[in-house]
Amino acid sequence: MVCFLTSRMDLPDTEQLNPANHFVERLRKHLPRPCRVLDLCSDPEGWEITDYYGALTKQSLENADIPVEQFDTLDSRNEQQAAELIRRADLLILAGGHVPTQNRFFQKIGLRELLRSFRGVFVGISAGSMNSAELVYAHPERPGEAVDPGYSRFLPGLGLTRKMILPHYQELREDVLDGLRVMEDIAYPDSFGRCFYLFVDGTYLLIENGNETICGEAYRLQNGKLTQISSSEATST
Numbered sequence: 001m002v003c004f005l006t007s008r009m010d011l012p013d014t015e016q017l018n019p020a021n022h023f024v025e026r027l028r029k030h031l032p033r034p035c036r037v038l039d040l041c042s043d044p045e046g047w048e049i050t051d052y053y054g055a056l057t058k059q060s061l062e063n064a065d066i067p068v069e070q071f072d073t074l075d076s077r078n079e080q081q082a083a084e085l086i087r088r089a090d091l092l093i094l095a096g097g098h099v100p101t102q103n104r105f106f107q108k109i110g111l112r113e114l115l116r117s118f119r120g121v122f123v124g125i126s127a128g129s130m131n132s133a134e135l136v137y138a139h140p141e142r143p144g145e146a147v148d149p150g151y152s153r154f155l156p157g158l159g160l161t162r163k164m165i166l167p168h169y170q171e172l173r174e175d176v177l178d179g180l181r182v183m184e185d186i187a188y189p190d191s192f193g194r195c196f197y198l199f200v201d202g203t204y205l206l207i208e209n210g211n212e213t214i215c216g217e218a219y220r221l222q223n224g225k226l227t228q229i230s231s232s233e234a235t236s237t
Helices: 020-030 047-063 079-087 099-109 111-117 182-190
Strands: 002-006 035-040 068-074 091-094 121-125 135-137 154-156 164-166 195-199 204-208 211-215 218-222 225-230
Touching: 002 020, 020 121, 020 204, 020 211, 035 047, 047 068, 068 079, 079 099, 079 111, 099 111, 099 154, 135 164, 195 204, 211 225
Parallel strands: 002 121, 035 068, 035 091, 091 121, 164 195
Antiparallel strands: 002 204, 135 154, 195 218, 204 211, 218 225
């Protein structure tokens, strides 16, 4: 399996994949023509939004000269067919959305085990990338979560990498939730004894042949200290 764990796969307000850091050319390189795509939802009950963004994703692939033979979506409507849908796909895409909601669905369908025999291409988008880690850092996202003592910030993930990714850093560093700054008041304290990797949109983690490469602008947050580890069009391991 070749993995692309992205902050965001497309360009905002377009039906175009983001070509930054050679993403599109690398994706093309690893896919058959045409390819069979399976889009894994972020909310198994959010059918309307899943179908809407799935259609945009399909169009973005085709606009990037990645012809699609078949495009399926996996959510609560067909979760019993998960193993078969994954088996016949060339490209798995894990959608963005609410990390804990998506995580619960992946646990329910046993996605970690289903991926053991998958030999195609895997693309994570935002929440999908976060849930790909061995241990997932699910920082609070929705109102009330930052002050909820019962909210779990660390969840079991798919085990594709040990890197805990925080996407959309260009926005996250300005975000305030429940009166708390998401970075300085939440993520920084949570980083003590841990290491988070912050990606701006256009950056991704490439996993190929057991090697991991960060492609694009990225930062490491560890023990309350933020360090830039790579810049645009540059790589880091």
